[in-house]
Amino acid sequence: MNIYNNYSEKELITLLREGDTDALSRLYYLYVKQLKYFVLRTAKSSLLAEDVVHDTFIKVWENRDKIDCELPFKPYLYTIARRHLLNLLKRAQHEINIVDEMRRSVINEENSTELLLDYSESSSIFQEAIKSLPEQRREVFIRCRIQGLTYKQAAVELGISESTVNNQMVKALKSIRGFITIRSAMILLIAATIK
CATH class of the missing domain: 1.10.10.10 (Winged helix-like DNA-binding domain superfamily/Winged helix DNA-binding domain)
Incomplete structure (x- = not known):
């Protein structure tokens, strides 16, 4: 994978679109720390941030054919992470509301x-x-x-x-x-x- 160290982001995205897992690994290595910090600022949980980062790269892989090589990768990556985190937080809040509702109905x-x-x-x-x-x-x-x-x-x-x-x-x-x-x-x- 050392040859990937010399590739530009655009070249890595092109390889990723072609299904190259080493290109994905290199992009992961390049962005994982920044992305985790970005998510952690909102998530306030290291474990949740880690989950979101991993899920983000899985989504990148699953949708690799839709990535535009001409656009910067970082904003694309951050948008996926932000949306995924917000969905998880909404779902968690919804579950909390359901549990609270069930608890209130039982208490009554x-x-x-x-x-x-x-x-x-x-x-x-x-x-x-x-x-x-x-x-x-x-x-x-x-x-x-x-x-x-x-x-x-x-x-x-x-x-x-x-x-x-x-x-x-x-x-x-x-x-x-x-x-x-x-x-x-x-x-x-x-x-x-x-x-």
Whole structure:
């Protein structure tokens, strides 16, 4: 990949459009620190910033044929990252609003204090969700989210690529979110029928 060090951004974009993964790696190397700093200013979370940066480069790869070689790459990259971060933040806020709404509706029910999940039950559901993941996905999730390793560190520990770690994290978060949503909904339905 050393030959890529001498290529201009325009040449790297041309190679990227042709499906050259080494060109993507070089662009990643050139922009990853700046992009992470840019995202971190808004995200205020190193882990979230790392997720957004990795997702941004995945989107660049997936849409490589749409990149205009004549336009500067950095604004294109930052626009993708900003939009992705804003979508994640909106989704997180939406989920918080749903949980708050569910909590308010349960609190309004008679004897609702008995129906609220306490911390140990919530923790138990979360542990079940993690255990339900396929082995590699579970290992990636534990290292990145629980142990606090970076995607790069987790990749080295598990002997897999950084992009595999990123893909497994995306799938793990989606699975865990779905598991918890279904389990919580079931508990609320059971609680409503007990009334």
